[in-house]
Amino acid sequence: MQKVVLLLLSGLIGLTVSGCASVTAGPDTTEAEAQAAPVKEATEEAGGTAEVNYADFEPEVLYLLLGAEIAGQRGRFDVTLANYVQAAKLSRDEGITERAMRISQSLNADNAQRQLAKLWLEIDPASLEAHRVSAIQALRGNNLETALSHMEQIMDLGGDADFDSLAAMAGNLPPEQQQEMLTLYTRLAERHPDNPEIEYGIALLLKMTGEPNQGLERLNTLLEQHPNFQPAIILKGDLLYQTGRKMSALDYLLKNTRRFPQNRQMGTLYGRMLISEGEMRAAQDEFARLVRQFPDIPGLRLSHALVALENGELALARKELTQLISEGHHTDEAHYYLGRIADDEGKPKLAIGYYEQVEAGSHYFPALARASELRADAGQLDEALASIRRMRETHPEQGESFWLLEINLLMDRDLQQRALDSASQALDQYPDSIRIRYSRAMLLDALNRPADAEQDLRTLLEQDPQNAVALNALGYILTTRTDRLGEARSLIERALSLDPENPAILDSMGWVLYRQGDLSGAIDYLEQAYAAFPDPEVAAHYGEALWVSGQQTQARIIWKEGLAANPEHPLLLETIQRLTGTDDL
Incomplete structure (x- = not known):
């Protein structure tokens, strides 16, 4: 049948x-x-x-x-x-x-x-693929011992057990399970002492568990026995850099990228390290080499273009970005950076054309924001706003971000009341939006409505009590707009505990101490803030604290630096006039 x-x-x-x-x-x-x-x-x-x-x-x-x-x-x-x-x-x-x-x-x-x-x-039972899938699934199910058992059976059956790849997957595990994986790998190494992949896996797991120096020791031993084991060479370069031996890492990777020019991962790591160290010319040379070696890898061409752009080689950057577009790779990034080039060259129409071809990804809203600004600068603010609103209707799932674009565009043109109206309309649609509520609070403060601004910020903090930016903003408003200095200081201290190196919060802390009469403490915080972010507003505060403390020469130096950055800054000009009686420093 x-x-x-x-x-x-x-x-x-x-x-x-x-x-x-x-x-x-x-x-x-x-x-x-x-x-x-x-x-x-x-x-x-x-x-x-x-x-x-x-x-x-x-x-x-x-x-x-x-x-x-x-x-x-x-x-x-x-x-x-x-x-x-x-x-x-x-x-x-x-x-x-x-x-x-x-x-x-x-x-x-x-x-x-x-x-x-x-x-x-x-x-x-001898299927290598079945054992491999079983190992991966056991790892995803946090059954680490079973995962390694399957990998060991693959090795016993004569297959490539990929112990190095399995160890790399442990990067998604919580710390305690990474530690368990390390223990299991160490036991494996005792049973299979000559397996380089297991030794590499141990070094990688030592990196994950916060023991990079021990990882380097394992790698050095491994590379003595297997000097051409390239994954270990890459990891050693990474660990040298991570442990602060940055020049050694760069020298080591330079030598080995020339030994193994076909190793794309090694070359890419070296190029990225050069960028991190500000060695932009060397980074450009390395990515140029990689593009020649691997002309069909779009990510390398994009990196080469961006380093060239950073080095001011606009023609080269434009050439690489245009080629990416013609090949259909990284088109959103390429259009965005071509827009940036045209923008910097003072060609707003061309820049807008490029920006408006960015359709998705992390560059979409920055491109749209800049295109809108350029339209507004050309006297087409209403057209720019209409375009944003049309896209908001077309893409309601991103409505909050489009509202913020509109609000910020109006704020940047000092159209505070129109921006406030838009923010209020946006909050009607998105009452739980922290970003929109914060924007409205700043607008209310700018329009001399501190009580309403405080109410918005307190509503925000009910939703997100650990929001350092909102805590600082409320503390600063209370410092500058009220006599509730104790309450203000408490809010700023909470913000500082959450984000201790934020220069805006350091400035607020210095200013509330200044208002409380603690000149020494104020100068200490304001000096830190100014060193991290020499903004004209921080210069105004820092210079005032120095002036009142008797350090008037130093105050004038700080104010001059602030004016050089922004000669028309209203707070800075008001501070200088009020304390010196003149605008001439």
Whole structure:
């Protein structure tokens, strides 16, 4: 009966079953052949296209396979996967199980992968792929010992156990499980003392667990025995840099990138380290080498363009960015930076054209914001606002961000009341938006409505009590607008405990101490704030504290520096006039 059913199905829709238990399209099919294409592909990969052999399947299994393929063609991949898993369990056929596993991996279906890996090992205990999947799934399930057991079995079966890759996956684990993984790897090393991947894994796990120096010691021993083991060379360069031996790291990677010019990861790490150290010319040379070596890797070309842009080589940057666009890679980033180049060259229309071609990603809103600013600068503020509002209607899921664009555009043009009106409308739609409420509080303060600003900030802090920016803003408003200095200081101290190096909070702390009469403490905080961020407002505060304390020459130096940065800053000018009686320093 089974064979009759199979022959009938084959005659009706041209589907046959090969000896490896995969379904493939017959020679006379048309639409059905297209429906069976994914399975045909699987069959060809298994080498089963030369001869049709009918497997001994139950009709139920066959119907599951047919339903799976048809569901896949209709985009119902959940049905495809469910049918294949069920067919694998019913048939216990290795070909179907392997196919089901590939589908489950493409869909990131962890539960299905676990079931199929278990079944596959029951069918074939020596399957390297089944052990590999079992190891990965055990790691994701935090069953570390089981994961390593499967990897060890792969090694015993003569396969590549990928201990280094498994250790790298531990980066997503919590610290206590990383420590457990380290213990298990150390035991593995005792059983397999000559395995470089295990030693590398230990060094990598030592890095993750906060022991980079111990990791370096393991790597040095490993590299004495295996001097060409490139993953260990890369990790050693990384750990040298992490432990503060930055020049040694750069020298080490320079030497080894020339020994192994085909190692893209090594070259990329070296290039990024050069950027971190401000060695922009050397970084550009390295990324130029990598682009020549790997011309088909778009990320390298983008890095080369951005370093060239940083070095002021605009023609080179433009050339690389334009090539990325022509090849269809990193187009949003490329359009954004081409906009930046045109912007810096004083070509606003060209810049707007580039900015408006940024369609997604992290550069989308900065590009839109800058295009809107350029339109407003050209006298087209209403057109810019209309464009933002149209996009807000088109993309309601990002409405909050579009409202902030509108509010900030109006604020930047000192249209405070219009900005406040927009902020209030936005809060009607997004009453829980911390960003919009904070913006409205700053607008209310600017419009001399400190009580209303305080109310918005207190509402915000009810939602987010640990918001250092809001705590500081409220403390500063109370410092400058009221006599509630004790309350203000308490708020600023809380903000400072949350973000101790923030220059704005340091400035607020210095100013509230100044208002309380603690000149020494005020100068200490204001000096820190000014050193970190020499803003004209900080210069006004710091200079005033110095002046009142008798250090008038130093105060004049600070004020002159502030005026050089912003000659028209109102607070700075008012402070100088009030204390010296003149605008001439």
